[in-house]
Amino acid sequence: MEKKATRFGYSDALMDMAKTDDRIVVLDADLSKSTTTVGFHKKYPKRSYNIGIAEQNMLGSAAGLSLTGKIPYVSTYGVFVSGRAYDQIRTTICYSNLNVKIGGAHGGISVGPDGATHQALEEIGLMRGLPNMTVIVPCDYHETYKATKASASIPGPVYIRFGREAIPIVTKPDTPFVLGKGQVYKDGRDVSIIACGSLVYEALVAAESLKTEGIHCKVINIHTIKPMDKELIIKSAQETGAIVTAEEHQIMTGFGSAISEVIVQNCPVPIEMVGINDTFGESGTPDELMEAYHLTSNDIIEKVKKVIKRKKS
Amino acid sequence: MKRRELGLELLMDNLYNIKAYPEYPAKLEKEEVKRFCQQIRRDIVVSTFSAGSGHPGGSLSAADMFGVLWSNFLKHKPSDPFWDGRDHVIYSKGHVTPLIYSLYAETGYYNRSLLSTFREFGSPLQGHPANSKLDCIEVSSGSLGQGLSIAAGIAMGLKQDGKPNQVYALCGDGESQEGQIWEAIMSSAHFHLDNLTLFFDYNNLEIDGFVEDIMGIAPIEDKFKSFNWHTIVIDAHNIDEINNGIQTALSNTDRPTVIIGRSIKGKGVSYMENQAGWHGRAPNEEELKIALEDINRGI
Numbered sequence: 001m002e003k004k005a006t007r008f009g010y011s012d013a014l015m016d017m018a019k020t021d022d023r024i025v026v027l028d029a030d031l032s033k034s035t036t037t038v039g040f041h042k043k044y045p046k047r048s049y050n051i052g053i054a055e056q057n058m059l060g061s062a063a064g065l066s067l068t069g070k071i072p073y074v075s076t077y078g079v080f081v082s083g084r085a086y087d088q089i090r091t092t093i094c095y096s097n098l099n100v101k102i103g104g105a106h107g108g109i110s111v112g113p114d115g116a117t118h119q120a121l122e123e124i125g126l127m128r129g130l131p132n133m134t135v136i137v138p139c140d141y142h143e144t145y146k147a148t149k150a151s152a153s154i155p156g157p158v159y160i161r162f163g164r165e166a167i168p169i170v171t172k173p174d175t176p177f178v179l180g181k182g183q184v185y186k187d188g189r190d191v192s193i194i195a196c197g198s199l200v201y202e203a204l205v206a207a208e209s210l211k212t213e214g215i216h217c218k219v220i221n222i223h224t225i226k227p228m229d230k231e232l233i234i235k236s237a238q239e240t241g242a243i244v245t246a247e248e249h250q251i252m253t254g255f256g257s258a259i260s261e262v263i264v265q266n267c268p269v270p271i272e273m274v275g276i277n278d279t280f281g282e283s284g285t286p287d288e289l290m291e292a293y294h295l296t297s298n299d300i301i302e303k304v305k306k307v308i309k310r311k312k313s
Numbered sequence: 314m315k316r317r318e319l320g321l322e323l324l325m326d327n328l329y330n331i332k333a334y335p336e337y338p339a340k341l342e343k344e345e346v347k348r349f350c351q352q353i354r355r356d357i358v359v360s361t362f363s364a365g366s367g368h369p370g371g372s373l374s375a376a377d378m379f380g381v382l383w384s385n386f387l388k389h390k391p392s393d394p395f396w397d398g399r400d401h402v403i404y405s406k407g408h409v410t411p412l413i414y415s416l417y418a419e420t421g422y423y424n425r426s427l428l429s430t431f432r433e434f435g436s437p438l439q440g441h442p443a444n445s446k447l448d449c450i451e452v453s454s455g456s457l458g459q460g461l462s463i464a465a466g467i468a469m470g471l472k473q474d475g476k477p478n479q480v481y482a483l484c485g486d487g488e489s490q491e492g493q494i495w496e497a498i499m500s501s502a503h504f505h506l507d508n509l510t511l512f513f514d515y516n517n518l519e520i521d522g523f524v525e526d527i528m529g530i531a532p533i534e535d536k537f538k539s540f541n542w543h544t545i546v547i548d549a550h551n552i553d554e555i556n557n558g559i560q561t562a563l564s565n566t567d568r569p570t571v572i573i574g575r576s577i578k579g580k581g582v583s584y585m586e587n588q589a590g591w592h593g594r595a596p597n598e599e600e601l602k603i604a605l606e607d608i609n610r611g612i
Contacts, residue, residue, distance in 0.1 A: 025473075046473060049504075057462045057496035064466020067401070067451060068474065072466075088493075091456040092463060096444050098452070 002169045006162035006197075009144025010103050011036040014073060017152055018044055024152065025065055027051055027074045029058050034164070035075035035105045055080050059088035059100070066099045071152050078104030078120030078161060082127055093157050094130045101151045102127075107137070107161040108198060108248035109276065109293055110286035119281040120161070125253025127159040128226045134158040134179070135225040137247075137255070139200035140169045143223055146177035154179065161197065163248075165286045168201045182229040184236075188216035191304050191311075192236040192243045196222050196255050199246035199274065199295065206300035217304060225255060230262050237267040242311040244272045244303045248295055251275035270310035272303035319598070320363025321429035323605070328355070333391065333421030341384045346552055349419065350380035351608055354581045356415035356428055358604040361595040364432035367440070370591040371485060372412035374516040374549065374576040381555040382481060382512075383416045386563075391421040394449035398478065401451060401467045405460020405484040405494075406514070407441045408593070413450075414438050422449050458491025460484060461511060465497050468506040468569075479563065483512045487519030490528050495540075501569040502541035509569040510562040513537075514549065516578035518589045537571045549574030583607045 014037065018024045025047045032038040032050060041048040051058040055076060062072035074081065081104055082089070093100045104123055111119045128135045136151065136158065138144040144162050151158040170185070185200070186207050195203040200221045207217035218236055222229060237243055243263065247255035256273035263271060276293055290296055329348040341349065353376045361367035383389075388400045404413055411431070418425040430436035437447040441455030454460055464482035471478050484494060501509055515533065517524045524530055537544045543565045547554040555574075562570035578592070579585025582604040596604055 025470075049469065051496075051500055052503075054493075054496035054500065056459075056493040057465075057500055060459050060462020060493065060497065061466035061469060061500065063452060064403075064463040064468070065470045067463070067467050068470025068476075070470050070473075087456050088459055088462075091454070092452060092459050096453040 003166035004141040004169055005164060005166045006138055006141055006144040007036045007105055007164065009138065009141040010148050010160065010162050011040060013145045013148035014040050015043065017149060018047065021152070023069060023071045025049070025070045025072045027058050027062050027072055029053055029055050029076040029080070031076050031105070034077070035103060037075050055084040056088050059085040060092060062100045063092045063096070063098050071099055071101065073101045073103055075103040075105060077106045077118060078123040079118060082120065082123035086126060089157070090130055094132045097132045097156050099155050100157050102157065102159045104159055104161045106164045108163050109281040109289045109295070110163055110165045110198060110248065112165065112286045112289065113283045115283040116280040121250050121276050121281065122253065124161065124225055124249050124255060125257070128258060132156055133226065136179070136223055137161045137196040137225055138223050139197055139221050140167060140171055142169060142171045142173050142175065143177060147223060150177060150179045163198060167198045170201050170204060180224045180227045180229060182220050182222040182232040184218060184220050186217065186219040188218040189240060190216045191307055192218045192220060192240045193246060193300060193304065194220045194222055194233065194243060194259055195246040196225065198248050202295070202297040202300055203246050205297035206304065209297065210301060210304060215304060215308065225258055228258060228262060230266070233259060233262050234266045237263055237269045242270050242307040244274065244300060244307055246274040246300055249275055250278065252278055270307050272307040274299050274303055316363050316365055317429050320359050321426055323359045324356070324425050324428055331419050333419065335390065335392065337383065337387055337389050337420060338385045343552055346381055346384055349384050350377050351611065352419055353380050353412065353415045354608045355605060356418060356425065357411040358582060358596055358601060358608070360411050360414065360428040360431040362601040363429045364595060366432060366595050367411050368408040368593050369411055369595065370518070370578040370585060371406060371514065371516065372409040373580045373582065373585065374578045375409060375412055375483060375512065375514045376580065377550045377552065378512050378555050378572070378574050379412060379416060379483070381552060382559060383420060385556070386559050387481065388478070394422065400479040400481065401464070403452065403460045403464040403467070403482045404442060404454055405482055406457065406488050407454030409483070410438065410440065410442055413442055417449055457488045458493040461494055461497035461501070464509055465501045465504070465506055468501070468509040469504055471508055472506065478508070480509045481512065482509070483514060486513065486515045486517060486524050486530060487527070489530050489533070498537065498540045498542065505567055506569045507566045510559070511569065511571045513571050513573045514576050515573050516576040518578040518587065518592065520589065520592050522589050534573055541568055543568050543570040544573060545570060546573045546575065549576035550580055581608050581612060583612060
């Protein structure tokens, strides 16, 4: 299976957009090699700003640039941008509803050996709680590319999460992408596996394996965490009567919480959640960590079986 | 209700015959500028009285610098708040809404009577400026330390486009205890933002007391100099010094300029001057009466 890191989807889209849209500007905080925007800085030096290791000032500067009609993309690690500059995102950008786009790199535990300080596991929760904010967690390279392009087409703040490691490409360049609309990648009647980001691939693997045991899963990719495609989620809850959510993020405040907020108010069915359980990460290879923190297809399979039992009882 | 009604009555009394112009700068004579600043002060104490809360102290300390800037330097059109040719102003110390809302009212963005709704439920005049409620506000502020970065970003965008518009920012002295202010001071010099002028309202008071007692910031001019800024130190209540300061700032090249305004918190109201307690407190009716007398006399 072809693999590619989602972060390249972000920078490739920026490079392509910049050709025809001179409003696109890029800001970095001394991590342009990691965020992969370094090529943009080289090609468009007048539209690139390296603010240095000063995330708060980077977000404020982006806010100012947006007020002159630019579409600024600020790029740095998700932990730093969502944590260090949270108040700047809240008060200056979201409260003012400014057209600032945030590229949150190194999302999830698969960041690997850098350890817990650099593994963003809380930023979906932090960002989705902010009024006016749109939050996107693409599942692969192509989707990150499309999400980045789509973010420029809507006014207001957008947070795009992408990862460090190469992950399987599950979509095609021509797979449709509509902000705020989820996608059913596999149909099934027994349970809905609703996933985002890197866990979409794991969900597909789990569904294939479960099929051999006679369990038919619907697999849904929800790339836009906010605004959430409530209609699709409610419909699939009604059709399958059970849900498993899967994310590379804290379940608390995160994707599982977001899905359950919709379900409990509209169509209560049993839900099981795969994700980080109120703990920090640690150093290790991405594969070791995904396994140790129960974020693999096997963990999804286990939860599917558990939720089906609950459904029957 | 009584506060609001009395406030409105006082606001409607056009004591200083302030005239609004279709386009600024209006090149007012010195005496006219003084009257403009007097009216701003009057609005500040009446609107905070009317609201029963608010921040008169730091509004009054910056009133002369911003009275001069708004009437005689800032390019803006009250009928078209987002006019392309406008200069930008970012209020990093967002709590000076009594000052900000008065400047808009006195230059004709809306009727002065609106000031009587300051901080009222449903009013566009929020306790801290909100662009979602009042459309002439460029960006919401209120959490300290963020405005200079925004101003720097605007200055970067204007430079990128080769536009001549100027960017002004206002920050408080206590506010410079926020680390982000220094990040922005560093980046503004790094990017050679000579289209950016910062007014540093140096009244030496913050909520808990004297700035130098809470967390010393001195020597502030040396700090800016060492960060490669042009520095100008003025008496923030002397119209000529403010005029000269802004003119010098506009002629400076290659680097941003800070106008360090040595100011008096609560300036113009006898019992508020140099009193930290008047940072965030509104006058009562008796105090308002004294305040208006002080402002009329021009202490």
